[in-house]
Amino acid sequence: MMRSIVLLSGGIDPLSGRPAPPQGEIAAIGLARSIGGAAEGLHAGGPSPALRLAAAHGLARVDCLDGGGNAVEALATYLATYLGADPPDLVLAGRQARGGEDSGMLPYLLAERLGWPLLAGVIAVGAAADGWLSVMIGLPQGARQEARVRLPCILVAHDAAPAPPFIFDRARRAELRVVPVAGPAPVAAEGAAEGDDRPYRARPRLIGASARTGAGQVLDHPDIAEAATVLRDHLRALGVLGPSRGASPDA
Known part of the structure; x- marks a missing residue:
C-alpha cells in the first residue's frame, strides 16, 4: 500500500475573500485517493478553515508545520527528518496555491531540495511496479500522454483531474495536527560577516x-x-x- 501526502495551502477565494481550497489541490486529493492506501494533508503554517474544507474531499488528517521561516525548508525538513522512518511514496500538489503571493514554484523548489523527480499536469495515476509509477498527463486540446516516474516523486495535479466529492462530515471529523518543525539556521548574519566595508566610490558617468x-x-x-x-x-x-x-x- 502506498502512502501519499497532499500539499495544501490556506486558500482564499479571489472573488468572495472566503476560505476555499484551490481546484488543483482538490484534484491532487482525488489522485491520492485513486491510488489507495493512506492519504494525508500537509500545510506549511498554522491551521486555517480552508484546510478543513480541503479535508472534506477525502483526508482524515492534515499536519500543520509550526516553525515559521521558509515553507520549502519546513516541508523538506518534515519529509526528510520527521518522516524518516516512514517516508511517503508520493507527494501531490496543486498547480498553484491561492491566498497570497503564490507563484506556483513551491513543488518544483521542494523537488529540487529533496532530489526527487517531478511531473506536472497529471490527470490520472496508474499502478506502481518495480519502483516506477505510471501516470497520465493532460495536454492541450484534451490530448493525453502516458508517462512513468521513479518513486518517491512529486506530482502536480492537472486542474481537470477528477475531483472527489465534498462530504461535510469529513470536515468535522478531520484532525488538524500542529507539528513543531525547527527552521533552518539564519544565513543573513553569516553573509554580513563575510563582507567588508569600503569607502564610497562614485560610479563613472x-x-x-x-x-x-x-x-x-x-x-x-x-x-x-x-x-x-x-x-x-x-x-x-x-x-x-x-x-x-x-x-x-x-x-
Whole structure:
C-alpha cells in the first residue's frame, strides 16, 4: 500500500475573500485517493478553515508545520527528518496555491531540495511496479500522454483531474495536527560577516551632462563606414567616448 501526502495551502477565494481550497489541490486529493492506501494533508503554517474544507474531499488528517521561516525548508525538513522512518511514496500538489503571493514554484523548489523527480499536469495515476509509477498527463486540446516516474516523486495535479466529492462530515471529523518543525539556521548574519566595508566610490558617468536632448540622425540604408562614423560621433557627443588620440578636445 502506498502512502501519499497532499500539499495544501490556506486558500482564499479571489472573488468572495472566503476560505476555499484551490481546484488543483482538490484534484491532487482525488489522485491520492485513486491510488489507495493512506492519504494525508500537509500545510506549511498554522491551521486555517480552508484546510478543513480541503479535508472534506477525502483526508482524515492534515499536519500543520509550526516553525515559521521558509515553507520549502519546513516541508523538506518534515519529509526528510520527521518522516524518516516512514517516508511517503508520493507527494501531490496543486498547480498553484491561492491566498497570497503564490507563484506556483513551491513543488518544483521542494523537488529540487529533496532530489526527487517531478511531473506536472497529471490527470490520472496508474499502478506502481518495480519502483516506477505510471501516470497520465493532460495536454492541450484534451490530448493525453502516458508517462512513468521513479518513486518517491512529486506530482502536480492537472486542474481537470477528477475531483472527489465534498462530504461535510469529513470536515468535522478531520484532525488538524500542529507539528513543531525547527527552521533552518539564519544565513543573513553569516553573509554580513563575510563582507567588508569600503569607502564610497562614485560610479563613472556614462552620459555627459552637456548632451543635447533629442539630438540624433536618422540614416536610411547607410554603408558600414558611414554608420560607424555617425555612431562614433554621437557617442562622443553624449560623453560616452572620449576624444580620439591626436584630436583636439572639441573634435
